[in-house]
Amino acid sequence: MHELTAIQLRDKIKAGEITSTQATKKVLQAIEKHDKIIGAYISVFEKQSLERAAEIDKKIAAGESVGQLAGVPVAVKDNMCTTFGATTCASKILENFHAPYNAAVVQKLLAADAVIVGKTNLDEFAMGSSTENSSLKQTVNPWDTTRVPGGSSGGSSAAVAGRLCMAALGSDTGGSIRQPAGFCGIVGLKPTYGRVSRFGLVAFGSSLDQIGPLALNVEDCALMLNVIAGHDPNDSTSVDEKNAPLCDYLENIDKPVENLKIGIVPQFAAGADKQIQNAINNAVELYKKLGAQIIEIDLPHFEYAIAAYYMVATAEASSNLARYDGVHYGHRTENPNDYIEVYSKSREEGFGKEVKRRIMLGTYALSSGYYDAYYLKALKVRNLIRTDFTNAFEKVDSIITPVTPTTAFKIGEKVDDPLQMYLADMYTISANLAGIPGISLPCGFDDNNLPIGMQILAPAFEEQKLLRIAKMFESKTDYHKKKPAIIES
Amino acid sequence: MSDLKYKIIIGLEIHVQLCTKTKMFCGCALEFAAEPNSRVCPVCLGMPGVLPVMNKKAFEYSVLAALALNCEIASFTKWDRKSYYYPDLPKNYQISQYDLPFSEKGFIEIPLESGESKRIRITRAHLEEDAGKNLHTAGNFSQVDLNRAGTPLLEIVTEPDMNSADEVKALAVELQRIVRYLGVSEADMQKGHMRFEPNINLIITKDGTEYKTPIAEVKNLNSFRALERSIEYEAQRQLDEFLDTGKVMQMGNKSTRGWDDANQMTVLQREKEEAHDYRYFPDPDLLPVEMNDAWLDEIKSRLCELPLQKQIRYVTDYKLSDYDAHVLTAERSTAEFFEQAVSATIEQAFIFGGDPKKICNIITQAGLKLAHEQNCTLSELGFTPENVARLARMVEDGYVNASAANTILEEMTKTDKDPQTIAKDMNLIQKSDAGELEAIVDQVLADNPKAVEDVKSGGKKAKKAQGFLLGQVIQKSKGQANPKIVSQILTKKLS
Ligand SMILES: [Zn+2]
Numbered sequence: 001m002h003e004l005t006a007i008q009l010r011d012k013i014k015a016g017e018i019t020s021t022q023a024t025k026k027v028l029q030a031i032e033k034h035d036k037i038i039g040a041y042i043s044v045f046e047k048q049s050l051e052r053a054a055e056i057d058k059k060i061a062a063g064e065s066v067g068q069l070a071g072v073p074v075a076v077k078d079n080m081c082t083t084f085g086a087t088t089c090a091s092k093i094l095e096n097f098h099a100p101y102n103a104a105v106v107q108k109l110l111a112a113d114a115v116i117v118g119k120t121n122l123d124e125f126a127m128g129s130s131t132e133n134s135s136l137k138q139t140v141n142p143w144d145t146t147r148v149p150g151g152s153s154g155g156s157s158a159a160v161a162g163r164l165c166m167a168a169l170g171s172d173t174g175g176s177i178r179q180p181a182g183f184c185g186i187v188g189l190k191p192t193y194g195r196v197s198r199f200g201l202v203a204f205g206s207s208l209d210q211i212g213p214l215a216l217n218v219e220d221c222a223l224m225l226n227v228i229a230g231h232d233p234n235d236s237t238s239v240d241e242k243n244a245p246l247c248d249y250l251e252n253i254d255k256p257v258e259n260l261k262i263g264i265v266p267q268f269a270a271g272a273d274k275q276i277q278n279a280i281n282n283a284v285e286l287y288k289k290l291g292a293q294i295i296e297i298d299l300p301h302f303e304y305a306i307a308a309y310y311m312v313a314t315a316e317a318s319s320n321l322a323r324y325d326g327v328h329y330g331h332r333t334e335n336p337n338d339y340i341e342v343y344s345k346s347r348e349e350g351f352g353k354e355v356k357r358r359i360m361l362g363t364y365a366l367s368s369g370y371y372d373a374y375y376l377k378a379l380k381v382r383n384l385i386r387t388d389f390t391n392a393f394e395k396v397d398s399i400i401t402p403v404t405p406t407t408a409f410k411i412g413e414k415v416d417d418p419l420q421m422y423l424a425d426m427y428t429i430s431a432n433l434a435g436i437p438g439i440s441l442p443c444g445f446d447d448n449n450l451p452i453g454m455q456i457l458a459p460a461f462e463e464q465k466l467l468r469i470a471k472m473f474e475s476k477t478d479y480h481k482k483k484p485a486i487i488e489s
Numbered sequence: 490m491s492d493l494k495y496k497i498i499i500g501l502e503i504h505v506q507l508c509t510k511t512k513m514f515c516g517c518a519l520e521f522a523a524e525p526n527s528r529v530c531p532v533c534l535g536m537p538g539v540l541p542v543m544n545k546k547a548f549e550y551s552v553l554a555a556l557a558l559n560c561e562i563a564s565f566t567k568w569d570r571k572s573y574y575y576p577d578l579p580k581n582y583q584i585s586q587y588d589l590p591f592s593e594k595g596f597i598e599i600p601l602e603s604g605e606s607k608r609i610r611i612t613r614a615h616l617e618e619d620a621g622k623n624l625h626t627a628g629n630f631s632q633v634d635l636n637r638a639g640t641p642l643l644e645i646v647t648e649p650d651m652n653s654a655d656e657v658k659a660l661a662v663e664l665q666r667i668v669r670y671l672g673v674s675e676a677d678m679q680k681g682h683m684r685f686e687p688n689i690n691l692i693i694t695k696d697g698t699e700y701k702t703p704i705a706e707v708k709n710l711n712s713f714r715a716l717e718r719s720i721e722y723e724a725q726r727q728l729d730e731f732l733d734t735g736k737v738m739q740m741g742n743k744s745t746r747g748w749d750d751a752n753q754m755t756v757l758q759r760e761k762e763e764a765h766d767y768r769y770f771p772d773p774d775l776l777p778v779e780m781n782d783a784w785l786d787e788i789k790s791r792l793c794e795l796p797l798q799k800q801i802r803y804v805t806d807y808k809l810s811d812y813d814a815h816v817l818t819a820e821r822s823t824a825e826f827f828e829q830a831v832s833a834t835i836e837q838a839f840i841f842g843g844d845p846k847k848i849c850n851i852i853t854q855a856g857l858k859l860a861h862e863q864n865c866t867l868s869e870l871g872f873t874p875e876n877v878a879r880l881a882r883m884v885e886d887g888y889v890n891a892s893a894a895n896t897i898l899e900e901m902t903k904t905d906k907d908p909q910t911i912a913k914d915m916n917l918i919q920k921s922d923a924g925e926l927e928a929i930v931d932q933v934l935a936d937n938p939k940a941v942e943d944v945k946s947g948g949k950k951a952k953k954a955q956g957f958l959l960g961q962v963i964q965k966s967k968g969q970a971n972p973k974i975v976s977q978i979l980t981k982k983l984s
Pocket of ligand 1: 515517528530532
């Protein structure tokens, strides 16, 4: 089964060549065997997923129609609400929180007959780039267990890379899908802001958060996007399909984009490791061979992206996380002296260091007297970055950049240096500020046999073209087919 | 003795609860006194991952109210988060509107005792969600009821244009009438649908110099009486304090006070206006609202004649007293019923239409009493405006007297019969037959020689005595004698 993609497995299940129960059992066995080391999952739903698999098998046996993910074992990042299991956000403050409703995307996975085998680890409240900020457990990179899987969707990435599920959902606020996908050698897609409903995604930076798939290849990503995309009346920021029509993202995915114009940003190269630069250059060369025109473009406000991002994201987070106060649900301190202590002690005990840092940063940015200088200014920068992309996309169909300046770093290497950690997202953050889609796919390996990721960005709601462009590269290369050694052990 | 004059300056912040079916940002029902925490969902509980969705109806209700208050409606408005920690606020921020409210710069005309009206400027009106309620009922802990959390609230802020408790009350009453007329709020004070926060201070002129006392804001008043009393109390308190200490208004010395209803006094809550930092910022979960002409026109088409305009028109057009006009216009349904009765075309040959004054009397003296007893509106009592017009005409023509009319009206709530039939059936038709009445008059005159003598002798007692004799005749006829005709007969016989 390790050789199958999600689509292939789905087709075999539908054809009766393999049952969902068999597939699910295999995945559960792999989790049992490897997750002690990888640590991708916060919770695994053994009994429930087998029951569900059996139901789907029954449907298939009875000749009933089944969904697009019929019987395929998938995982969900643990910041998406589910009525089954806890929804922890890898935080002590929500460690025992059981949501009374399913996130819109979870509902869609279930409606597509997916089998959700478990919920994956993340940096607490999705704040981080290594999953080391999880307050509940450590996840390691399946390619090298002394290294981080990236973050914040590190659990989902490691689960997919370690074949502990066939595909997974992550969330991306500043690169949290693309960066761990890059570190783990898989494909991760951040859709356009508004393409996928955020209802039920525990908010970090509401104007930046977007749910997307992590999978073994481009087509599986397209399949997952087919399942989760669409307008949701419960999310006012999800886009009206009249303005941005949905499409079948698998349709024509094998068809190369004609007259393709690819943008490259010379100023980006300098920031990345030499081996990454080489891998990206080779990828660009390949596109050239495939007939693409390569055009140098300028994103003049790129250097302000990280600063603007950390103002906007933390400001929104400081407000979004105000509700975790020990009053209504979640962790409450024992024996408080008054209600102020219910707040202060519950939060002090419940939140980890990075979350506190960001709450404080965001609170400061929104304070009267500082608002104009920080938050408002960041919004202005954000508009400039948006305009940069609009201008760039007048000249090109897509932009190719590295996903990260380095490959996966060692566990503990950057935990005491938040600024270094923040730089891990330098290439991915702008897409969130601009709201545009981006995909990360494997384009090489470094001397340590660690995956190197390539990022392709496209204009808003151009996911179909973006996936086709990515597929052009993938179909000519084998990087995505390599597997970490741990799987075979 | 020094020369001292003072003037009270009052501005108001008013919260009006809108009567939409559901809450501001979720689908929960708005119901008063439902069992605690039974009208809640993940959204209004502020659960992780939830998102608000604007209730369009609530927005339209607010725009309608603002239009009635002559406000300018913004073509672009947005939602902001107002952050503060309190147990009744599940998200620890309130969705409100900060720097771009949906409406600004209006005014409201309020009726004064003198019969004139005064224009009070409206600074702004914005929409926000209400918090829940903390209940301090048991032991050393508190409970939170979130049924009210997320209720749509219209906040109206006036300029400090009022100068007495009477004016403030007039504004409150007028606003209550307006929102009820528009059907945007039940404005039931007992249910907390309207809450007032007056800002009060004095301008004192002493020995030719003007002084301003520090502003006091009185929080959360939810009755007209408390509103009036708190202003009267504050005025006196501030005057005393000024004479005592000479304290005047300065940056940051605005205080917040509460109303102690038991002792009928305001109580200091916060001495200095704390530098409260609500860290407002635009709510990223909600889209800004853009108002286009078509939408605005559609909302405008729901406007109606406002109560004060109606009241003035009733006095001018129908020659009603100010008091009667006020009573008739208190509720839109009453006014509409009245107007339907006045303009009713009535088919019978001897009845040509309703006399406004008589219709008014029937409605105000009997109709509203019945409606109150049955806890419903006039039109829900079961009789038609046409039949009330017929009844009024019957009174006008002397066919029945006023008290019989009330009896007939009550009967009209129980049957579909027209008032003439009821009058006949109940034997309430006035006796106007001169011959029949003369016999009764003769009998009464014979029985009361003293009164007859008083009338004949003229002077002071004559009028009273004639009234007495008239009463006796009516009584003897069991209320059915037409007083006009009896009077004529009496005058003839005693002259
Ligand atoms: Zn609700």
